[in-house]
């Protein structure tokens with residue numbers, strides 16, 4: 403039996419994917435794994451609860467949105483610009499990572515994770531949070547609650563979340579223009 407397919411075009415980590423046949427019902431997570439060998443976004447619950455599977459969609463106005471891949475079909479991403487966790491750092495011509503993003507580096511420096519299974523989701527969620535602050539700075543007094551609100555939907559079985567939050571707080575405080583008082 404063959405699955406019915408449909409053409410899918412999108413851009414992932416600046417790579418253009420042009421009209422490839424993808425089953426109608428395939429979830430984005432499976433598409434990333436099986437078609438592109440992008441295995442950084444994790445399959446956790448598979449039910450839209452843990453957010454280990456999220457990726458970034460870069461919207462037309464340049465703002466970022468966090469989207470689950472376990473419950474959303476690959477074809478929902480038609481024409482969109484997607485950034486997976488593999489696309490956050492800097493790369494050389496061969497595609498090898500040469501430098502982590504400031505946020506990834508902050509998570510390492512703060513020993514934010516243990517097994518790391520949830521980390522791609524936290525990288526995604528916190529990157530979107532930083533982007534939101536860049537567009538709409540908040541007061542220093544609001545920062546702690548804002549971090550909780552931004553990352554609360556990400557589930558981690560290993561840590562107490564504290565070091566993830568510390569890393570994000572530290573980076574926000576070090577990054578000019580994210581706070582307005």
Ligand code: FES
Nearest residue numbers: 446447448453472
């Ligand atoms: S694996 Fe997608 S929300 Fe848990």
Ligand code: FES
Nearest residue numbers: 516518558559560
């Ligand atoms: S570090 Fe293991 S699940 Fe979060």
